[in-house]
Amino acid sequence: MFLVVWTEKHEGAKGPVYEDHWIAHESYVEATDDYDRLVGLEETYTASICGVIESTEYEGLESDD
Numbered sequence: 001m002f003l004v005v006w007t008e009k010h011e012g013a014k015g016p017v018y019e020d021h022w023i024a025h026e027s028y029v030e031a032t033d034d035y036d037r038l039v040g041l042e043e044t045y046t047a048s049i050c051g052v053i054e055s056t057e058y059e060g061l062e063s064d065d
Contacts, residue, residue, distance in 0.1 A: 001058040002031035002051055006038050009045035018045065024058060 005022045025031040031049045038047045052058045 001026065001055075001060070002028055002049055004031050004034045004038065004047065004049055006047040007045045008043045010043060 002025045003022050004025065005020070008019045008021065010017045010019065023034060025034065028049075035047055035049050038044045052060045054060045
């Protein structure tokens, strides 16, 4: 499971407004497709692909131990 997380920056009446988002993907390929789309958008301020290590909601990545 991989999460794509990003922040959008919009101009508000009193200055910049930042809005956080996330979406879960079953595969790294799906996550990179979404990431590539997001970094091409003008309003995307930051973007990351994160692997789930441990979660009550998603299956985490396998450890190399």
